[in-house]
Amino acid sequence: MKFRLLLIALYCCSSVRCQIVDYAVASIPAELLEHANAVVRFDKTETRIESSESVVRKRFRAVTVLNEYGLSGMQAYEGYRVKSICATLYDANGREIKKFKRKDFHEESATSGASLITDGRVTYLNYVPASYPFTIVYQSETEDANSAFINPWYPRNQNYISVERSEYIIDCTPNLGFKYKEYNYDGNGISxxxxxxxxTYIVKSLPALKKEAYAPSVSRYLPYTMFGIGKFNLEGVAGDATSWENFGAWAYNTLLVGTDELPEATVAKLKSLVGTESDPLKKARIVYQYMQNKTRYVSIQLGIGGWKPMKAKDVDRLGYGDCKALTNYMRSMLAVVGVPSYYSIIxxxxxxxxxREDFxxxxxxxxxxxxxxxxxxxWLECTSQETPFGFLGDFTDDRLSLIVKADGGKLARTESYNNNxxxxTGNYRLDSAGGINGQLEIRSLGLEFDKRSSLSSKSDDDLRTHYKEFxxxxxxxxxxxxxxADKNNVEFAETLTLSAERYADTKNxxxxxxxxxxxxxxxIPQRYRSRISPFEIxxxxxxxxxxxxxxxxGYKVEARPDGAKLEDKFGNYASEISQIDTNHVLFxxxxxxxxxxxxxxxxxNFRKFLEQVARYENAKIVLQKS
Structure with missing residues (x-):
């Protein structure tokens, strides 16, 4: 299979000469090959914040790709203005095969499948590997007029990629309010x-990490550093990141003011829909349903549009928008019917x-x-036509959001769903050949609704496929x-009539x-000899x-499992099997x-708890023919 290697905006051979290094795979330490699909041989990034309107980045990066799964470690997307760029390809023995100059790189729109409109540009090198392993060394120099986004430094943020050496150097012109914040840096060998x-940061010899069951987001346990300046520039607009309050006020006055006007016909329609209703949430529910029926989601990223929403009147006319546009549209419509609401970043x-509350x-x-x-x-999710009113799901639940107000920003945590x-309930009949037939009702609430509700849009064939797997x-x-789907009560109901042959084993x-x-x-999740990450339920x-x-x-119960009860810090389990009468058992x-x-x-210990539960889950009943 051919894979496209996407090397984006990579770094200035004309200005930085490649040091002579042994790129042979044989020279990679054995401990860096374990679990690795790719090895970062050397990565050096130099960032210079010249002013709020100029951030210059130079990068030298050498990566050995060991197999097709390591190609993702090669992607280095650069949406910035490229001043110089080149790359060199080496074989498994470290012999140079080919040089790529600026003319060999492609530039095109950064439109993704989810984006309808964007003015982002991307520079990349198309390379189809003839064999593995190989090494790519690339260099580039870029300049960005936006200082709002100073890339954080992650020594590593991908599984199955090891690091031989990585350096990160950042400097800032005095009086720009340079700041940084380190996270998860305890005892990790980073200087x-x-x-x-x-x-300057330097780190050496980071082995590849395997993906581990129940691992949280890497930002919660792997080291990284965030950078920024107090007064930044975003597409020619000055911004204030000296406090969340000031940032929120800037966002409101710069991004939202003047975007909430609606056509008179829409204003009249909204007032007619809510009628004499006075309860704010009931009015909001009516308007939310109207928005869901009228709009659809697309991505729009033009200039400051990565943050500034489309005008509400344009969403009203076109019937589509991205998360910014649709949220602002809903905010604007609620204002018409007298319901205050706030645009919130998350x-x-x-x-x-x-x-990050502290940065x-x-x-x-x-x-x-x-x-x-x-x-x-x-809280309202405004990009979905199916999400119930006031329900977020696990995409944005239980995390800090910045509420944007005219008088400043305020951090608030979204709802945490505990009743999931x-x-x-149901019944099934077992026949003497071991087959079963019965009826079931499945009711799902909270985040279980979120997991199951997509079934309502599946075809009959897709539903059958789903249940066979389930x-x-x-x-x-x-x-x-x-x-x-009962969206008013956030409850999903499934009713099934089913059968299966040879469910029970027959013998004597x-x-x-x-x-x-x-x-x-x-x-039961995998056992790890030496687990790296914490874990999270x-x-x-x-x-x-x-x-x-x-x-x-003609059959009677010869043996049945005893009831079970487990209590643990990770959870509780209880089961009961009782005989109602001669022919019926209740589980x-x-x-x-x-x-x-x-x-x-x-x-x-968590694994052992689940192992105990699994043993009870698989317990069998024995029936004997009378």
């Missing part, structure tokens, strides 16, 4: 040299990421809306499937079968089942997983 208006990612800078990658409700807020419940039943046949007039036929939710979760099992005529079980952030040393 730092301080200067009056700058500093990180959107299922790996939870907070704005004021341009952060975040998403916008949501906050409606004040007493001492808290009701999946409940399965239940892990051989020979599963679905006779009827009905799914329904006996049937052997796991009592839990439908919801074995526990998988990101949300409180509850799974509750009540299933009635009808046994075949009940509840698993509660507790939200928490834990040290790596506790991971093996």
């Amino acid at each position: 730092r040299e301080d200067r009056k208006d700058g500093l 990180y959107g990612d299922r790996d939870r990421e907070d704005l 004021v800078s341009m952060q975040g990658n998403h916008i949501i809306l906050a409606i004040p409700q007493g001492d808290s807020y009701v 419940i999946q409940k399965i 239940f892990s039943l051989n020979n599963l046949k679905l006779d009827k499937v009905v799914v329904q 007039d006996r049937l052997f079968f796991p009592v839990n036929a439908f919801n074995k939710i526990v998988s 990101s949300h409180q979760e509850t799974y509750h089942d009540e299933i009635i099992i009808e046994i075949p005529e 009940k079980r509840t698993l509660d997983l507790k939200k928490g952030y834990y040290a790596k040393e506790e991971y093996e």
Whole structure:
């Protein structure tokens, strides 16, 4: 298979001569090859903040790609103005194969599949590897007129990539308010040299990290440094990052003022929709439904538009916008019906990421809306046509957001969902050949709604495929499937009629079968000889089942598992199997997983808890023919 190597804006052979280094794979220390798909042989970045309108970056980077999965370590996207750029290719023995000059690089729009409009440009080198391993050495010099985004330095931020040596040098012209903040730097062998208006980092011999189960976002445990200046420039507009209050006021007055005007016809329509309703949240719910029916999401990134929303009247006319535009549109419509709301900056990612409260800078990658409700807020996700009113899901829940107001910014934490419940009730009949047929109802609330609600848009064939994977039943046949999303109560319901042949094993007039036929939710995560990362149970979760099992005529229960009860810091588990009458058995079980952030040393205890649960989940009933 051919892979495209994307080398973006990479670095000035004309101004910085490559040092003579042995790039042979054989010279890489053995410990850096373990678990590695690529090895960073040498990476040196020099950043000079000349003024609020000029940031110059020079970079020299040599990476040995060991296999096709290491190509991602080669990508170095540069959206800045490229002053010089070149690259050199070496084979596995460190022999030079080819040089790439400026004319060999391509420049094109940085439009992604999610972007409708953008003026971003990207410079890159197309290279299709003929064989592995190989080494690419590249250099470039770039200049950026924006000082709002000073790239943070991560010694490493990818799994399966090791680092032989990395240097980061940053200097700033005096009196620009240079600042930096280090995170997760305890005992990691990184050296730092301080200067009056700058500093240098050096790190050597970082082995590759494997992806580990339940690992949190890398920013929560791997070292990195953030940089910035107090008064920055964004596309020719002066900005203030001296405090979150000042930053919020700047964002409101620079990005939002003058964007909330709506056509008179829309104003009249909104007032007609809410009628005499006086409750702010009820009015907001009506307007939210109107917006969802009228708009769709696209990405728009023009100039300061990476942060400034499209005007509300343009969204109203076109029927589309990005997160900034749609949130501002909703804000503008709520103002028409007398409901205050606030544009809010946040990180959107299922790996939870907070704005850094202790470092004021341009952060975040998403916008949501906050409606004040007493001492808290009701939060709205404005980019989805399906999301319930006041529900965020795990993309933006439980993290700091910057609420943007005319009188300044304020950090507030979004809602944390603790009632995340999946409940399965139903019955199934077992026949003498080991087959089962029955009916189930699955009800999902909270973030479980978030996981299941996409089923409502799937075709019948896709639903059948999904349930065969979800239940892990051989020979599963679905006779009827009905799914329904109750957005008012944030509850998703699934009703199924199903059957499966040979569910039970038959031997010597006996049937052997796991009592839990439908919801074995526990998988045992991998064991690690020496785990690196802490681990996280990101949300409180509850799974509750009540299933009635009808046994075949002429059979009796010979053996059944005892009830179980586990209590642990990571969660609780309880199961009960009781015989209702001669032909019916009731199975009940509840698993509660507790939200928490834990040290790596506790991971093996967590595994043992899940192993115990799994043993109970797989317990079998034995029926004997009378």
